[in-house]
Amino acid sequence: xxxxxxxxxxxxxxxxxxxxxxxxxxxxxxxxxxxxxxxxxxxxxxxxxxxxxxxxxxxxxxxxxxxxxxxxxxxxxxxxxxxxxxxxxxxxxxxxxxxxxxxxxxxxxxxxxxxxxxxxxxxxxxxxxxxxxxxxxxxxxxxxxxxxxxxxxxxxxxxxxxxxxxxxxxxxxxxxxxxxxxxxxxxxxxxxxxxxxxxxxxxxxxxxxxxxxxxxxxxxxxxxxxxxxxxxxxxxxxxxxxxxxxxxxxxxxxxxxxxxxxxxxxxxxxxxxxxxxxxxxxxxxxxxxxxxxxxxxxxxxxxxxxxxxxxxxxxxxxxxxxxxxxxxxxxxxxxxxxxxxxxxxxxxxxxxxxxxxxxxxxxxxxxxxxxxxxxxxx
Amino acid sequence: xxxxxxxxxxxxxxxxxxxxxxxxxxxxxxxxxxxxxxxxxxxxxxxxxxxxxxxxxxxxxxxxxxxxxxxxxxxxxxxxxxxxxxxxxxxxxxxxxxxxxxxxxxxxxxxxxxxxxxxxxxxxxxxxxxxxxxxxxxxxxxxxxxxxxxxxxxxxxxxxxxxxxxxxxxxxxxxxxxxxxxxxxxxxxxxxxxxxxxxxxxxxxxxxxxxxxxxxxxxxxxxxxxxxxxxxxxxxxxxxxxxxxxxxxxxxxxxxxxxxxxxx
Numbered sequence: 001x002x003x004x005x006x007x008x009x010x011x012x013x014x015x016x017x018x019x020x021x022x023x024x025x026x027x028x029x030x031x032x033x034x035x036x037x038x039x040x041x042x043x044x045x046x047x048x049x050x051x052x053x054x055x056x057x058x059x060x061x062x063x064x065x066x067x068x069x070x071x072x073x074x075x076x077x078x079x080x081x082x083x084x085x086x087x088x089x090x091x092x093x094x095x096x097x098x099x100x101x102x103x104x105x106x107x108x109x110x111x112x113x114x115x116x117x118x119x120x121x122x123x124x125x126x127x128x129x130x131x132x133x134x135x136x137x138x139x140x141x142x143x144x145x146x147x148x149x150x151x152x153x154x155x156x157x158x159x160x161x162x163x164x165x166x167x168x169x170x171x172x173x174x175x176x177x178x179x180x181x182x183x184x185x186x187x188x189x190x191x192x193x194x195x196x197x198x199x200x201x202x203x204x205x206x207x208x209x210x211x212x213x214x215x216x217x218x219x220x221x222x223x224x225x226x227x228x229x230x231x232x233x234x235x236x237x238x239x240x241x242x243x244x245x246x247x248x249x250x251x252x253x254x255x256x257x258x259x260x261x262x263x264x265x266x267x268x269x270x271x272x273x274x275x276x277x278x279x280x281x282x283x284x285x286x287x288x289x290x291x292x293x294x295x296x297x298x299x300x301x302x303x304x305x306x307x308x309x310x311x312x313x314x315x316x317x318x319x320x321x322x323x324x325x326x327x328x329x330x331x332x333x334x335x336x337x338x339x340x341x342x343x344x345x346x347x348x349x350x351x352x353x354x355x356x357x358x359x360x361x362x363x364x365x366x367x368x369x370x371x372x373x374x375x376x377x378x
Numbered sequence: 379x380x381x382x383x384x385x386x387x388x389x390x391x392x393x394x395x396x397x398x399x400x401x402x403x404x405x406x407x408x409x410x411x412x413x414x415x416x417x418x419x420x421x422x423x424x425x426x427x428x429x430x431x432x433x434x435x436x437x438x439x440x441x442x443x444x445x446x447x448x449x450x451x452x453x454x455x456x457x458x459x460x461x462x463x464x465x466x467x468x469x470x471x472x473x474x475x476x477x478x479x480x481x482x483x484x485x486x487x488x489x490x491x492x493x494x495x496x497x498x499x500x501x502x503x504x505x506x507x508x509x510x511x512x513x514x515x516x517x518x519x520x521x522x523x524x525x526x527x528x529x530x531x532x533x534x535x536x537x538x539x540x541x542x543x544x545x546x547x548x549x550x551x552x553x554x555x556x557x558x559x560x561x562x563x564x565x566x567x568x569x570x571x572x573x574x575x576x577x578x579x580x581x582x583x584x585x586x587x588x589x590x591x592x593x594x595x596x597x598x599x600x601x602x603x604x605x606x607x608x609x610x611x612x613x614x615x616x617x618x619x620x621x622x623x624x625x626x627x628x629x630x631x632x633x634x635x636x637x638x639x640x641x642x
Contacts, residue, residue, distance in 0.1 A: 002431045004527035004552050006504050006534065146437060152428065159430040164553035166529060263475045264428060266502070276449040277480030278427040 001179040001266040005159075008166045013181040015086050020188070025085070029078055036110070037066050037073045039192065043200035043357070048327040049343075056210065056350035058343055060330070061197050061225060061359045070333060070362030071193060071221045072103035072174060078189035080107035083170045090114045090169040094158040096123055096151030096217065097288035097335060098130025099362055100174030105139035107172075115139040118157040122149035123287045130366050148281045151217075151291045155265050175218025176295035179266035183295055190224025197357055198228050205355050211236040211346070214359035215338040216309065217253070217288045219295035221361035226307060236308065238346070239298060240338040242284030243311030249274070253282040254311040255294045256302055262293075269296040285314035285370065286334035288362075312341035318374050320344055321364065333362030334370065383419065383468040383496045383521050383544035385579050389596030389634070390418040392581050393627065394472060394605030396439035397422050398448025399612060400619070402456055407620035408612060409460050415627035418601065419468035419581075420460070421499065424453050426474040431501045433556030435606040439613065450477040450486070454493045461494030468544070470523060471498040483511050487518040497521030497544050505534070505541045512541060525549050526572055528564035539576035545601065546572055550584045556606045558585035561594060569599050593633040604630065 001009065019025040033039040042065065046058045063071040083091060091113045095101030101117040108115035117134055121143045124131050134141050147153040155177075162171040176183040201209055212229060214222035216239035229235045244252030252258070255270040262271035264279055272280040272292040284290040301307035312320075320340035325331045332340055336359070343358045350356065364371065393412045397405045409420050425443035429436060450473065457469055471490060478486045478500060490498065497520055503511060505524055515522045521543035526535055529552060539546050548569055551562035565582055572580050582595050583603025587610075595602045608623060615622035 001504055002502055002527070003504060003525040003534075003538070004529050004549060006527075007529040007531060146441070147427065156428050156430050160433070160554045163431065166552055262479055263502070265430065271476070273476065273480065275480070276447075276451070277477035278444060279476070 002163055004163045005166060009179050009181070011086070012082070015082055016181055016185050019082055019085060025081060029081055032077050033074065033192065037077060039066070040196045041065050043197055043204065045204070046328050049324065050347070052327055053344060053347040055347035055352065056354040056356045057352070058347055059201060059204070059209070059355065059357045060328070061193060061357055063193060063221065064330070064332065064336065064360045064363035068099070068103045068106050069365060070099040070103070071190060071224065072100045073106065074192060074224070075174065075186050075189040075220065076100070076103040076107040076172060079170070079172045080111050080113070083113060083172070084111060086170065088168060088170045090165065091172050092116045092118065092158050092161050092169055093172045093174060094118050094151065094154035095174065096154070096290060097286065097333065098123065098127040098134070098366055099288060099333070101139070101141070102130050102133050102137070104172050104174070105134040105137035108139060109137045116161065117141050118144050118154040118161070120149040120151060120154050121145045123151065123154070126370055127287055127366055129369070150282070150287065152279065159265065175220045176223050176297060177218045177265065177267050177293065183267070183297055186220055187223045187227060187297065190220050191227045193221065193224040193359065194226060194228035197225055201355065201357060207355070208232050208235050209357045210350060210354040211238055211356045212359070213238045213240060213339045213342050213346070213356065215240045215289060215335045215361060216294060216298060217242070217291050217335060219298045221359055223295060223297055225357070225359045226301070230306065237301070237306065238342060239307055239309040240342045241309055241311045242286060242289035242338060243313040243316070244283040245314055250281045251283050252311065253284045253290050253292065255292065256309045257311055264293045267293060267296055269293050269299045285317060285374065286338065288333070288335040289338065310342060312338040316341040318371070321371060322375060330360065331364035332360050333364050334367045336361045385418055385545070385601050387418065388600060389592070390601035391416055391627070391630065392419040392421060392583070392601050392603040393417040393608055394421040394423055394603060395612070396425055396436055396443055396609050397453045397456055398425055398443030398446065399439040399609070400442060400616070401446065402448065402452055404619050406456055406459055408623045410463060411620040411624035412608070412627050413464050413467050415624045416631065417467065417627060419470060421470045421472040421603070421605070422453050422457055424450050424471060424473035424477055426477060429474065431554055433554040433606060435610050435613070436555050439609045450481055454489050454495070457490070457495050458493035468497070469495045471495055473498065473500055475500050475503045483514045487514045487520055491518040491520055495520065497523050499523040499525070499547060501525065505537050508541060523547050526568065528552055528568050532571060532575065535572055536575040539572065539578055542578060545579040545581050546576060547603065548572060548580050548582045548599065550582055550586065553584065555584055557587035557610070561585070561591055565595070566598055589630050589633040592630045596634055
């Protein structure tokens with residue numbers, strides 16, 4: 001992290017520590033999550049998908065039903081209330097798929113902040129509906145046309161803005177990335193997913209699931225649903241990375257398959273990079289998973305063996321999208337479709353008495369254009 | 379053994395170049411031209427794919443340099459070549475952390491020392507994360523230079539100064555690298571605050587591009603860093619990069635009371 005930002009990071013850490021212990025802050029956040037975002041989200045038994053796959057009982061955690069269409073709103077509301085506490089009035093954010101940008105623009109409208117969202121021009125093209133949504137909500141969307149014109153480059157540009165306007169501006173980072181305290185703070189705001197899911201599955205099944213599956217870009221929805229199960233050693237935690245269109249560097253975003261330890265944007269973690277330490281370009285059909293590094297806590301979970309990480313390809317994610325749409329009437333975001341793709345592979349190998357939870361982190365409305373380009377429907 | 383990181387005149391001039399833009403052979407010529415025109419210290423910029431602390435000029439230069447694969451290893455080879463021709467000029471490797479991590483901190487220090495490099499500045503490495511790096515740098519008798527920002531509180535300035543050797547690099551304003559019309563008030567204030575915590579010389583950089591600014595900064599800082607303006611000169615003078623940089627550096631002294639030739 002550049003020195004100019006260190007003081008702001010320290011301020012954020014202090015403020016977050018105070019807010020964490022502040023009952024009023026927590027009560028206000030809980031109330032907003034309930035009355036504005038729509039929590040708790042349902043845990044839905046996917047009967048027809050279960051029958052079709054002939055294996056484990058599949059439950060879907062319906063984060064896609066949240067206001068703005070994805071789990072991202074959990075973190076945006078949390079950080080938004082922190083911005084209020086810090087007395088700042090300008091918020092910047094990066095976005096890949098546009099879901100975090102939309103959630104940020106939404107919270108800024110709700111709380112009355114000025115909002116600027118940085119987005120790669122390639123992502124603006126493939127997620128143009130979300131660009132319009134952000135603008136409709138009053139945010140300024142600034143296109144970034146450096147590097148691969150995707151999420152990584154949007155973060156670079158957001159950091160440049162922050163380094164320039166740090167005294168008045170809060171950087172509302174959307175994943176468990178960046179320098180401390182972001183990875184832990186963003187995780188804490190998403191823990192509600194796992195907390196709810198744990199209580200819901202115990203109520204529905206009277207036992208814990210055998211496995212939990214979630215997609216991993218930076219890793220916010222996955223760490224959110226994993227966290228309250230970490231001590232339940234029998235629950236397998238499975239993160240699904242973007243396998244893209246092949247195994248060559250540049251064709252995917254599977255950091256645990258092709259990455260090595262490195263530092264990107266203030267985070268020491270697994271990074272897709274070349275032999276000289278230059279960050280590699282990535283590819284995924286899903287803009288939200290198209291990022292060369294992964295949250296540092298996922299790296300620790302992987303190294304300790306507590307969680308496992310597997311890739312799903314573009315084609316598998318697209319096939320899973322159609323399957324979920326036709327068996328359950330749910331069109332998942334292409335990010336979440338990677339998690340669905342893994343359950344398609346895994347459920348048939350599991351016992352019928354076993355239960356698996358898939359986190360449907362977002363809905364597919366924003367991806368309809370890409371789906372139409374890629375899916376030939378008969 | 380000479381002490382090339384000592385500033386011999388006031389203000390001293392620190393020149394930043396993005397290595398490999400347009401190619402390494404030209405960078406070598408540019409560096410030698412800058413030295414000939416009066417640069418005291420050269421910052422050899424290692425191009426990085428994600429230069430978050432840099433403005434558009436250095437971003438573009440980095441992209442050009444990376445297009446033909448400029449690497450940290452090549453920059454260190456270039457340093458050795460420059461050292462052969464310029465014994466008393468300070469040479470600093472200016473890099474983001476990841477290329478150094480990828481090479482290995484220990485190996486980086488060893489190769490840099492052997493190449494005749496005097497120090498390094500890692501732009502995205504805050505001082506509290508620098509334990510291993512500082513041990514390796516000191517082990518190889520290399521000078522770590524850290525950035526001090528207008529937003530750094532006094533206790534951090536102290537830590538930054540204590541970890542630095544040779545000089546401290548004061549960032550003139552919040553923001554990325556690149557030319558600015560005016561020098562921020564931040565700059566003067568930061569140098570004053572640094573003086574209270576350290577006896578090390580202070581070099582001021584970010585946004586300084588004209589002879590007027592150079593002269594102004596020279597009144598309160600020990601050295602002036604010129605980066606983006608040099609890189610932009612390279613960009614705009616295809617085919618005659620070294621000559622253009624030589625002219626540019628000479629002109630920096632136009633307004634200053636002291637010319638490089640009369641420096642003591």
